[in-house]
Amino acid sequence: MGTPGEGLGRCSHALIRGVPESLASGEGAGAGLPALDLAKAQREHGVLGGKLRQRLGLQLLELPPEESLPLGPLLGDTAVIQGDTALITRPWSPARRPEVDGVRKALQDLGLRIVEMADENATLDGTDVLFTGREFFVGLSKWTNHRGAEIVADTFRDFAVSTVPVSSPCHLRSFCGMGGPRTVVAGSSDAAQKAVRAMAVLTDHPYASLTLPDDAAADCLFLRPGLPGVLPFLLHRGGGDALQKLSDVTLVPVSCSELEKAGAGLSSLCLVLSTRPHS
């Protein structure tokens, strides 16, 4: 378990999934997505992978795109990983449920303990789950229900799992994230602030809260590849100056302006994990 918060961002591998053409065309998802500039989206995705691999030094695994799974690149919705355990989610959208298969396989191969959500009544999108290093917050959103959150609690029993109502049509992680072990970063929208307040009530641990003007900017990833003497990284989508207030992290801007049209964010575009979480 380590020191509280220490586990946050610990990672050795990153998992991403290529952008299929079907995403750009808006087909298949049934989500009425706007058309994307496929090339740009793929470029952005490529840059993300490059930074994860080169800048952060992570082992990068890229799952091949599948045309039948236009939202496949948003694999952050398909699993919740903490330590050596990966909870394979049951996405709210039935169309997306097949996405979990490839991810499951990959995570299994990496040696994680796989936990499935067998309950037919549970829905959970991975990006509704925020792990702070000390506890989990599960956003009860359009995509995630109480039962889904309960399974998170069942899976990660060491940690408190609190539910946070999410009022906006977004995932919890789309407007908040961790800027560090003790810092919650959130956008300034009502939904974001509301969620942050709820979290403040629910937590036993004091977190600093950093409010960013833009919700999307709060969709950041705090990553600690574990290289000795190297500052942890914070992948962000260009949050502006506010993030400069965060100390002890190396800011790594990543653009996903095109992909975000499909609802993607940093938290959904990659899964990070450590194959040796307890060392």
Added chain:
Amino acid sequence: MTTEVGSASEVKKESDQLGADATKEKPKEAAENQQNQSSDLEEEKDSQSSPSAKSQSSTQRQKRQKDPSESRGISRFIPPWLKKQKSYNLVVAKDGGDKREPTQAVVEEQVLDKEESLPEEERQAKGDAEEAAQRKQQVIKVDIEEEKPSVSSPETQPAEEVRKEEREEEKVKEIQEDKSEEAAKRETKEVQTNELNAEKAVQKATKKTKSVQCKVTLLDGTEYSCDLEKRAKGQVLFDKVCEHLNLLEKDYFGLSFQESPEQKNWLDPAKQIKRQLRNLPWLFTFNVKFYPPDPSQLTEDITRYFLCLQLRQDIASGRLPCSFVTHALLGSYTLQAELGDYDPEEHASHDLSDFQFAPSQTKELEEKVVELHKTHRGLSPAQADSQFLENAKRLSMYGVDLHHAKDSEGVDIKLGVCANGLLIYKDRLRINRFAWPKILKISYKRSNFYIKVRPAELEQFESTIGFKLPNHRAAKRLWKVCVEHHTFYRLVSPEQPPKAKFLTLGSKFRYSGRTQAQTRQASTLIDRPAPHFERTSSKRASRILDGALVGVVDQSLTKDSPGPGEVSAYGRGVVSTAIVQDGDGRRDLRSPTKAPHVHLIEGKKNSLRVEGDNIYVRHSNLMLEDLDKAQEDILKHQASISELKRNFMESTPEPRPNEWEKRRITPLSLQIQGRKGDHLFKDILSMTEKHQMAATRTVEEKAQAADKKRAPESEGPCAGASDAVKSSHETLNVVEEKKQAEVGKDERVITEEMNGKELSPGSGPGDIRKVEPLTQKDSTSLSSESSSSSESEEEDVGEYRPHHRVTEGTIKEEQEEDEEEVEEEPSQASQVVEREAAVPEASPDRHAGASVSAVETVTQEHVVALNIPAEKSVHEGAFKQDVSEDTEDEQHKVNGEVSHVDIDVLPQIICCSEPPVVKTEMVTISDASQRTEISTKEVPIVQTETKTITYESPQIDGGAAGDSGTLLTAQTITSDSVSTTTTTHITKTIKGGISETRIEKRIVITGDTDIDHDQALAQAIREAREQHPDMSVTRVVVHKETELDEGEE
């Protein structure tokens, strides 16, 4: 006995029980006056009681039905008039019954040989119940008869125990049936010795009735037994156990007893064990009560060791959920601590399945444990324990005491009480959290539990959240746990004397132990070489016990959830060598035979659920009706914003470390060895004793404002009163009531009581208190309820404000269990009075709170009437009780009792009557999600508000009701100062040969907001106190008139 009333179908049973109660009570009286006259009266009581039994609530019925301790034996078919006889027969056996512990069969024999204690014998008899019951009874009967001629005391005791006896026996039977196999074996043994024992019992019964054998299951699964004086307080036993364990940092621990399979209660150290147990067997488990948030701050390894043992139980039983990895990690530290470094050869000989690392243990887990164990090489047992704790303490459910409940919408939730506050869970999910600083008040009413929380940032009004507990006792238990946790973890602050922290407003229940800060401070003074102790693994212990059967039996009996100990108990039966390690990691091999000696009795598994009861912070006050009403009431309670700010301003809990640090710094002058609670009550005790000794029969009344004054700091009720007054600042009027007024009240009360006769039998003040002020009908039903459950803790209503200062105006005191029992006829009048007083409280009260917070007062007037009833009455009550119970050592005990009673008694009731004007919107929130969206829409309207708050001692002069006595003298003195006018009435009366002095002071404080009314009141109280050091404050009436300003706030 349970507090709850039985179901309709069980009415008969109930009535029988009541009959038993009556039987019990009667003998007491008989002892006082004459013996052997009670049977007729008893019958009457029975008839009276049964009606009451019928008016029980369904909820409670259900509970009852489940309650194993319910009487279901032959006794229920026996007519009341026969019952008494029977009970007497059983009396002797009763003692044994308490101990009755099937598990102990083997051990018992040993003990018996060397020590022919009555309890032992009886126990055996009990175990044997079915077969030997008859014989035993006969023997016992003889015994009793012999006793009868003797002094009243022996008789009294048996009588009291009759009921217990019956139940015990029945219980035993049930158990035996269930466990026929084991029971059979045990019976055989017992039968053999039974006769002999019985004879001995007969001979010794008279002498031995005073001592009772206690059995305590320790954390390592062993059992500690000792003989206790029957009237011993919980502290005595606890100290003995701690001494046995060589444990100095004992404030984190407690003894619990099992009231029913689902319910475990904490033994209150400050109260007599007997009263808490009611008819339960004297079986306890030693458990961690307050989980240290940072175990590394514990001073001694031995303390950490016991904490480890507790956590292993918690983990194995599933109470402390862990992930697989954590199970493995913690298990590996357990192995390191118990086995030392991983040794491939030795390891082969260990069967890890003997250890329980998780509720359900897999081979995979065991392998993982071993794998991790290898990595701990070099860690000493103490280090391994520390590592274990470092990891365990981070678990989210560490130290969280869960209670099942329903929210306002009937949804099943769990309330978790922990060091930081109250957590609300739905399933496994945390859906809300109320840190202690956010909670303004905790209260319970019947089976409802309420918390009043400070308004959120953008809200103006406090909100009260209600939860429905399975039954009244569960609600009370939860309330107590909250009070204790709050006190323990949060209350020591440098500015206030330790005593102050323990007090809760107007309440009798309070946490009597040290707070964490204090215990930490005390720990720093520990100066002894690290004690050597043996780390006996549960595994080994169990093995040893296997042969004995003891373990198994115990388990069945206790129904504990599986813990490490259990594992052992059920262990494979391998005979074994016990490996014991001391703190230094040395290991010794022990022969199996030796082990038993080391641990007197092993094999008992203690996985008692530390569910819920706490000890001392009890108060109760708020009268809450139904959920809605109650909430309203609470809501309206007045709270002063400034007060709130002062006390709880920290909107966000500080990080633990800081808090701890801060506390550590707090200067404390407590002695390490000091007993819990002793220091707490010192002041009060001294006062009381003084009274007793000197004024023996003279009842004095004083206006002891001083008393109250002081109280705020240390004693609860009084403090509460003054605090309350303070909270409503503005003008203070201290009014002392005249005795006449009081008399009138009493009479009225009596009338009421007549109406609801069912109440009277056995019901103490507490019962009445439960009664809702509102309607007579209501009260009646309540009272009946209480009467049926008189034995158990009566309070239906509890209230606790987690602040040093009380912000509320209305406080109602509840009786403590002790008092409840103590109460007898004479006192009822006073009780009634209280109830009556309560009536006004309800409605007025509810409006108070809101208005205050929302409105700024221009001018306020508080009228405080301090009525200090003579100590006498209190003493009397206590005295009587003692007499009835035990004629022999009353004087002694009386003193002790009195002090106790006195404390509890202080202000019992606070009534608020005030024309409700403003008010608040009631908001119920149980889910964080809803929270932010709730806002109050009703803006308080400005107006003038009048409010009267009355605090009364529960046992206000019992004599007052019946005969008003003869008035000797009366005088009135008036004095003025700047903003206060004080009128003093002194009345002396004689009733029944007892002279009583009553002083009533009326203090009128007038002024605007510039005047610190609180100060003024406090001053007045202080002065009164100083002037009449011997007297106690019986009643405080605060009348406040406030002009509310609109638009303010």
